[in-house]
Amino acid sequence: MTLQFSLGAAAPETVDSACVVVGVYEHGVLSSAAAQVDAAAEGVIKRQLESGDISGKAGDCVVLFAPAGIAAKRVLVVGLGAQKSFDGARFRKACMDAARALAKLPVVEAVSYLTELDVPGRDSAWRVRIAALAADYAAYRYTATFKPRDKSPLPKLGTLTFAAGDDAQRGLEQACAIAEGVRFARDLANLPPNICNPIHIAEQAQAFANGQAQVSCTVLDEVEMEKLGFGSLLAVARGSVNKPRLIALEYKGGSEGDKPYALVGKGVTFDSGGISLKPGAGMEEMKFDMGGAAGVLGAFVAAVKMGLKLNLVCVVPSVENMPGGDSYRPSDVLTSLSGLTIEVLNTDAEGRLILCDALTWTAQQFKPQAMVDAATLTGACVVALGKHASGLMSKHDDLAAELLAAGEETLDRAWRLPLWDDYQSQLDSGFADVANIGGKSAGAVTAGCFLSRFTEGQRWAHLDIAGTAWDDGRKGLATGRPVALLAQWLLDRE
Structure with a gap:
């Protein structure tokens, strides 16, 4: 109830x-x-x-x-x-x-x-x-x-x-809409991976769209993505019998012709690490590796329920990362949708590999005025910021300031980490345009640097929510973050 x-x-x-x-x-x-x-x-x-x-x-x-x-x-x-x-x-x-x-x-x-x-x-x-x-x-x-x-x-x-008096009515209406988005995100992220696979996320997105007059949903399967050239995303999905999906929700709440805002969320429904297998202890928490997808979908729900007068797209690349006979390997070289080649040094750095293709596709398909991705991307961000703040990276100071302000307003706070070009050399590869990891130091930052290679010319920011998307422990639940932060950011853009 x-x-x-x-x-x-x-x-x-x-x-x-x-x-x-x-x-x-x-x-x-x-x-x-x-x-x-x-x-x-x-x-x-x-x-x-x-x-x-x-x-x-x-x-x-x-x-x-x-x-x-x-x-x-x-x-x-x-x-x-x-x-x-x-x-x-x-x-x-x-x-x-x-x-x-x-x-x-x-x-x-x-x-x-x-x-x-x-x-x-x-x-x-x-x-x-x-x-x-x-x-x-x-x-x-x-x-x-x-x-x-x-x-x-x-x-x-x-x-x-x-x-409270009638002056608080607007706040109550916003709360009800954002709460619905948070519950949507928590319900989705808490499901076990034998239920919540890429197809299930696509079905939930489609079901929401079916009930909203201003919302449409597009789902690409592995065949369609292969034709388009999603080489990086599809490589991650190869080891699993659960086939990948790219999910795109569109909300037309603004004027026709207005460029949309775009949210992109990492949707790895279970992350075993692939060939670079994770340790067994705590691996059950890797069902939460689609927390970014849950978060952007929840923010999309909140925006629609608030009836925001803007255009919005929400893109979710969703895969399962498993070891198998057809799994991608360390030392593989992948060709991304952007054309950049990627040397795989660790198959457990898979989130950035699905996001880079999704970010490229979102930019090409929708030409957004601003694009924000959310991802449970790195353990390094948890080490840096713990469970209280999400990591924020952007080369655009104005966009970073908007997101930080939204976090302070909602108490769903973020902290900005550097995205300086000084770190880019850690991603150098002798066999491809870029490596998928940058070594032991500054792991959260180099992950952001990797994504920045695929967002050139875009007003873009990255939220690393690895520390904030769920509570620790066997009974820990999804938190629904960063739904409130993103919903407030969108509310401020009206």
């Missing part, structure tokens, strides 16, 4: 709800809504603070049941941490903490007053949007491959109302 959202402006002590949510800072500082509840309930929150039952520390959530003087049946008190350092990131965390706490209660609806909190530099629409996205993220459950379970006897939260 998808969580539904609405807006309301009643005083917290008067709301007849299963639960109202208020915030408390450390050192006994009450938010405005918490102070109103406390006054109506004759000091119940302050007494709990004095006794130590409520701390106000970030992440601390306490439920007060049916306090006298309050119309609501429960009050959920959420710790906000120190007031002086409260910012957008802490606000989002508080909203997520609240949503997780509400999910454990037998309530079908609740009203949150966290959206009335003062977040420096952020207006009501922003607070509602972030709160709704955080709640939707926390409410997400992956169920696709579990045995159907009996419904829980306890009711589940279905509607969450935010305390």
Whole structure:
């Protein structure tokens, strides 16, 4: 069941709800809504603070049941941490903490007053949007491959109302559209590779297009790609019985003749490493190697649902990288769609090999005004930036600034890495125009440098999301990043 959202402006002590949510800072500082509840309930929150039952520390959530003087049946008190350092990131965390706490209660609806909190530099629409996205993220459950379970006897939260006026309506509408895109991306990326193969991604893209009047879908199979000269992409796919697909979605939301924006996403539905086989430990996470594809598809869904007044294309090269009798090998020389030849030094550097052909085709076919690719491209980016920031590379300072700003606005942040020509010599080859890896040092940067060879003359940026596309561990789920970042970037282009 998808969580539904609405807006309301009643005083917290008067709301007849299963639960109202208020915030408390450390050192006994009450938010405005918490102070109103406390006054109506004759000091119940302050007494709990004095006794130590409520701390106000970030992440601390306490439920007060049916306090006298309050119309609501429960009050959920959420710790906000120190007031002086409260910012957008802490606000989002508080909203997520609240949503997780509400999910454990037998309530079908609740009203949150966290959206009335003062977040420096952020207006009501922003607070509602972030709160709704955080709640939707926390409410997400992956169920696709579990045995159907009996419904829980306890009711589940279905509607969450935010305390805000009509000025926040636009933020709520954007949140609902972006949340749909994030769920689309997470659902697709979480599927196992025996279900989510290149054909499945193509089917999901086609199904979405079929339901949208302004969207069309084109899918190229291996025969069509061979005729066109996708030599690099097809080489990666050779070792698998699951055949590759190139998927292109087009959205005509702008004026006829306007050049589109283009999103390109790496869609390796399982990456064994090929002949350069990966270690067995952790290989199960390589189903997430299509996180870039999931992310750009989710951003496309969000843009369509927001009804953005622009033209947009989303291109997904999708393959499975497997060892086999026909697999491509280290030392093979491939001829890409651009005509550049590539010496394969490692078959586990396959993402760039499918992206280079997809980027070339996108530029030739659509002549976009700007092109951004997203890919779980390098472990080196995870080493450099960890799980918090995506790596951003571009030779266009204005485009990089736009994407960085979109990341800050949505808290789906990126950090810029250099794309200097100084690094290009690491890709020199004695047998082809370029090698597919640049050695041990600056692995994320040299991967970006490789892609830059195929985007000459294009306004292009690359997002390495290897660290941000999924959570670690056997129970780690796809995050849906960078859907929010890309959706905001497109929203800013209207």
